[in-house]
Amino acid sequence: MESKKMEEEEEEKAEFEESEIEYVSYGGEHHLPLIMRLVDQELSEPYSIFTYRYFVYLWPQLSFLAFHRGKCVGTVVCKMGEHRNTFRGYIAMLVVIKPYRGRGIATELVARSIKVMMESGCEEVTLEAEVTNKGALALYGRLGFIRAKRLFRYYLNGVDAFRLKLLFPRPDLLPFIHKDEGQRHADYLPSEKCCGLH
Amino acid sequence: MEEPKVADDQTFLGVPLPERTSVPSGDNTIWADVSPLLDSACKDLEDGELIHGDNFNLFAAMSALEIMDPKMDSGIVCTYYSVDEAIENGAAPIPISSDKSVDVRCTIDIIDHLLACEATWHKGHSLAQTVFSCIYLLRPDRTSSHTLLHSFCRVIRATCKSVISVVSDARTHEEEDLFTMTYGLPLNGDGDDKCLTMLNAVEETICRQLRACKAPSSKRRVIEDIEPLQTKLELEEGYCKALLCRLRFRKHFYHVLACLRRPQGRGLELARKHIAFCISELESALASSEFLRSIFFGACKDGTEDKTTASGCQPIGFDASLNCRLSAPTPPRAIKILSWKKAVEYFMKLLRDIDIICSCSLVPSLESVLRFVVQFQKSQPDLVARAHLQCLLVKDGKLYGQDPVFAIITKAAALPEATKNHDIQKNEFIVQLGQLVLNLLKILCTNGAWQRRKLGKIIQDWRVIYMQLELAFKKEFGDSTVSNEENICVKIFQHILLWVEEQTYWIASRFLILGFELELYSPSEYCMVYWYIYVVLIKLAEKTHLKTAVTNGTGKRKGKKKRDTLKDVGKDNRIPPAVLFLQCQIYLAEGLAMMLAALRNEGMMLQSRSPFNTEHERFIQHFDLLQKACIPDHVSYPSFNESTIYARLSNLVMYNYFKDAQRIAKEVKSSFSNDPDKLAELRRLEQVAEHNSVALNIICRLGALDSSLKISFEFNHHPYFATAVVKRS
Numbered sequence: 001m002e003s004k005k006m007e008e009e010e011e012e013k014a015e016f017e018e019s020e021i022e023y024v025s026y027g028g029e030h031h032l033p034l035i036m037r038l039v040d041q042e043l044s045e046p047y048s049i050f051t052y053r054y055f056v057y058l059w060p061q062l063s064f065l066a067f068h069r070g071k072c073v074g075t076v077v078c079k080m081g082e083h084r085n086t087f088r089g090y091i092a093m094l095v096v097i098k099p100y101r102g103r104g105i106a107t108e109l110v111a112r113s114i115k116v117m118m119e120s121g122c123e124e125v126t127l128e129a130e131v132t133n134k135g136a137l138a139l140y141g142r143l144g145f146i147r148a149k150r151l152f153r154y155y156l157n158g159v160d161a162f163r164l165k166l167l168f169p170r171p172d173l174l175p176f177i178h179k180d181e182g183q184r185h186a187d188y189l190p191s192e193k194c195c196g197l198h
Numbered sequence: 199m200e201e202p203k204v205a206d207d208q209t210f211l212g213v214p215l216p217e218r219t220s221v222p223s224g225d226n227t228i229w230a231d232v233s234p235l236l237d238s239a240c241k242d243l244e245d246g247e248l249i250h251g252d253n254f255n256l257f258a259a260m261s262a263l264e265i266m267d268p269k270m271d272s273g274i275v276c277t278y279y280s281v282d283e284a285i286e287n288g289a290a291p292i293p294i295s296s297d298k299s300v301d302v303r304c305t306i307d308i309i310d311h312l313l314a315c316e317a318t319w320h321k322g323h324s325l326a327q328t329v330f331s332c333i334y335l336l337r338p339d340r341t342s343s344h345t346l347l348h349s350f351c352r353v354i355r356a357t358c359k360s361v362i363s364v365v366s367d368a369r370t371h372e373e374e375d376l377f378t379m380t381y382g383l384p385l386n387g388d389g390d391d392k393c394l395t396m397l398n399a400v401e402e403t404i405c406r407q408l409r410a411c412k413a414p415s416s417k418r419r420v421i422e423d424i425e426p427l428q429t430k431l432e433l434e435e436g437y438c439k440a441l442l443c444r445l446r447f448r449k450h451f452y453h454v455l456a457c458l459r460r461p462q463g464r465g466l467e468l469a470r471k472h473i474a475f476c477i478s479e480l481e482s483a484l485a486s487s488e489f490l491r492s493i494f495f496g497a498c499k500d501g502t503e504d505k506t507t508a509s510g511c512q513p514i515g516f517d518a519s520l521n522c523r524l525s526a527p528t529p530p531r532a533i534k535i536l537s538w539k540k541a542v543e544y545f546m547k548l549l550r551d552i553d554i555i556c557s558c559s560l561v562p563s564l565e566s567v568l569r570f571v572v573q574f575q576k577s578q579p580d581l582v583a584r585a586h587l588q589c590l591l592v593k594d595g596k597l598y599g600q601d602p603v604f605a606i607i608t609k610a611a612a613l614p615e616a617t618k619n620h621d622i623q624k625n626e627f628i629v630q631l632g633q634l635v636l637n638l639l640k641i642l643c644t645n646g647a648w649q650r651r652k653l654g655k656i657i658q659d660w661r662v663i664y665m666q667l668e669l670a671f672k673k674e675f676g677d678s679t680v681s682n683e684e685n686i687c688v689k690i691f692q693h694i695l696l697w698v699e700e701q702t703y704w705i706a707s708r709f710l711i712l713g714f715e716l717e718l719y720s721p722s723e724y725c726m727v728y729w730y731i732y733v734v735l736i737k738l739a740e741k742t743h744l745k746t747a748v749t750n751g752t753g754k755r756k757g758k759k760k761r762d763t764l765k766d767v768g769k770d771n772r773i774p775p776a777v778l779f780l781q782c783q784i785y786l787a788e789g790l791a792m793m794l795a796a797l798r799n800e801g802m803m804l805q806s807r808s809p810f811n812t813e814h815e816r817f818i819q820h821f822d823l824l825q826k827a828c829i830p831d832h833v834s835y836p837s838f839n840e841s842t843i844y845a846r847l848s849n850l851v852m853y854n855y856f857k858d859a860q861r862i863a864k865e866v867k868s869s870f871s872n873d874p875d876k877l878a879e880l881r882r883l884e885q886v887a888e889h890n891s892v893a894l895n896i897i898c899r900l901g902a903l904d905s906s907l908k909i910s911f912e913f914n915h916h917p918y919f920a921t922a923v924v925k926r927s
Contacts, residue, residue, distance in 0.1 A: 029246050046267070047260070048260070048262040048263065048264050049264065050258075050259040050260075050262040051256075053248065054256060054259035057246065079256070111809065118810065141722075141806075142806050142808070143809065143810060144808025144809070144810045144811045144812075144816065146718075146720075146816050146819050146820060147717070147719070147720070148718070148819060149647070149718075150646070150647040150650070150717070150718060152646075152648060153322050158321070158322060158323075162717075165819055166810055166811060166815075167815040167816070167819050168810060168815070169811055169812065169814070
């Protein structure tokens with residue numbers, strides 16, 4: 001699906017402290033209109049109500065909302081499931097409204113979903129992003145995603161997409177990977193506080 | 199409706215049943231009105247709950263349309279309900295205007311808009327929403343009274359048909375399946391096949407009209423019986439010229455397509471002539487746009503850049519929404535038609551790409567075909583050109599429709615000419631190998647994104663066929679005492695095995711290199727990518743070298759005239775140029791991998807640490823397909839890690855790979871003096887080597903002292919060998 005362009009257009013920026021942003025897991029029907037409004041106004045692809053509900057009802061634990069003083073400023077919607085013998089997470093929609101971009105809210109939202117996916121036994125996470133969406137590509141790049149494929153004219157507007165993939169370390173390979181890295185691995189795992197990579 | 203099985207008590211789940219309907223119930227069944235049941239069931243549903251089958255998946259959810267939402271329900275933005283209604287409402291009048299001058303002007307607009315539609319179609323939209331948004335095309339017989347428009351509509355339909363046929367035959371359109379969807383469209387107008395006859399007649403008439411209006415008044419009397427094209431005398435010449443170049447373009451373009459479809463590339467030469475005409479007619483059309491603009495706007499006016507006609511006017515007789523609700527499947531979204539200028543640019547590029555195809559030498563050598571296709575793909579040709587190339591290359595299971603694939607393989611494997619008829623070609627694995635070769639050629643004609651994915655998959659097939667051939671070989675000729683006849687078989691097997699390996703590494707290198715073109719690698723991954731290219735190229739060079747050595751051995755004995763190897767007789771000890779060429783690339787790839795590793799190891803390039811995985815996972819993901827096929831053997835993340843972890847700038851300066859690359863590029867040039875493509879490539883490689891060599895020295899000298907030094911990698915000299923750029927921030 002899509003991720004909103006993250007480029008910093010010279011728009012008026014909201015004044016806020018990062019600590020003022022409150023992250024909430026999807027909590028029920030009252031959150032749905034908030035998510036829909038955000039996605040509807042920021043992304044080009046129109047999604048039916050079935051699409052939203054498909055995600056948030058089946059995987060409420062993978063959807064998060066970001067609030068600033070009671071106002072919803074960002075959201076992430078995901079799913080996970082079996083795909084060709086792999087248990088795979090999928091990031092369907094990621095939106096942060098313009099005045100709040102560039103401050104790590106999207107990274108925090110998506111990192112929270114990814115963390116749940118990892119804990120739920122996912123082997124990898126995938127998503128699609130427009131090749132022109134430099135901001136989103138950089139964001140996912142920092143989180144460890146690679147561009148696995150280019151999808152020719154993926155979107156109806158004729159733009160190509162990248163299929164981005166994040167492979168989690170296999171538990172049985174862990175001892176080897178950290179041969180040289182010592183005990184630093186513990187720091188890699190995102191905790192509530194340290195996953196905001198801005 | 200299904201008849202539910204119910205008890206006899208005239209209630210169903212507590213809901214009283216109404217009177218029976220006219221269809222009688224069976225012994226154990228009874229009709230029931232389910233409305234009350236549904237009503238009560240609905241009351242039990244919470245907000246947001248949905249009753250669905252097991253197969254309700256994401257695709258089903260996303261395919262759902264919300265009726266009356268203009269973003270999804272394309273039907274509600276329609277002006278007309280049917281073509282007939284549109285025509286009745288005067289959306290596509292014939293004649294377009296009773297004023298002959300206006301009629302001609304409008305016809306030119308229709309012609310131009312059709313060109314824009316056609317280009318938009320070629321670029322990946324549906325035929326129904328582009329070309330066949332023209333109401334005139336949708337009713338083939340209706341235009342017959344308007345000779346000019348009628349001839350045009352015919353040639354457009356016939357051209358579309360021809361293009362669809364080549365794209366369907368090529369089947370390069372795996373991801374572009376919208377292209378060939380024609381369901382319900384009138385592609386076969388009566389007499390469309392004779393469109394050229396009619397077009398020629400119209401052209402002849404307009405030629406005479408042009409001559410008549412240009413003739414001096416004294417002569418005019420003689421040709422007075424010629425009725426002018428339209429009523430405004432001062433515009434006659436301009437209109438005639440504008441129409442003629444458009445008509446002639448269509449004629450020659452139709453010829454181009456026909457010539458390309460001739461078997462065994464026999465029409466290529468003629469096609470080039472028509473291509474030249476097409477280009478010059480398009481240039482004339484471009485030149486006519488000033489005249490056309492001036493009629494409508496009076497003076498030359500800007501702002502026609504994004505218009506779909508040369509005049510800048512809105513054309514009459516188009517309605518893209520008609521097909522949305524009628525016949526052909528169309529995506530439920532409005533599309534943007536390319537501007538006329540962009541359409542002309544598109545056709546210019548298409549013609550140039552087709553011209554490259556026509557320059558194909560038709561030499562039955564796989565190596566030269568592969569090089570030709572790779573070179574052709576560099577200009578990123580669109581679907582129609584790629585489809586034509588594929589149809590030319592692979593036809594009836596033969597190269598160019600004439601050279602049997604086994605003959606191509608024996609030649610590529612450097613076997614003597616005589617072996618091409620050997621019975622061994624009936625071996626099932628040899629037959630399979632032939633299929634793989636043809637398949638490879640087809641894949642190389644597809645778009646870059648698709649091509650890379652397919653190449654990644656077929657690497658496995660090539661690996662498997664190698665093992666199968668090897669097994670078959672051992673099974674048949676396991677013992678060393680062989681007869682003379684078998685001796686030839688042994689040789690064929692040995693050569694083919696070696697060649698299959700070489701070809702497999704070639705595919706692997708192409709797979710890796712395409713990743714750059716598709717922008718699949720981020721700078722932090724360049725190090726591992728160059729390292730992998732380096733290990734693959736080493737194997738490729740090794741196999742190529744071995745093949746040449748084996749050939750030299752046989753070549754001398756046979757004394758074949760045409761063999762390249764003959765040239766090398768007497769200089770056997772020297773490394774063949776093809777291998778040196780690879781060696782140059784090997785040094786570059788190794789140099790870049792080591793330089794990137796050293797910069798990383800010495801903390802001069804920022805490496806972001808992912809919170810969720812490590813470089814190891816990214817390595818696995820990028821090279822998974824190669825690793826699964828053991829390409830090359832014994833190569834994995836640990837070997838990458840070991841060879842790069844100790845890289846230091848100081849060592850690199852002492853042993854400078856770029857200098858070696860530069861030296862070889864210089865030396866080997868003379869061997870390719872009659873090969874301009876290779877020479878150009880060598881010059882590019884030399885430049886990259888030179889720049890990187892200098893950059894390496896600078897970084898080494900200043901790096902430790904100057905922490906403000908910023909190093910980035912750019913592709914300004916070569917499409918996939920990066921050049922280091924050093925800047926002070």
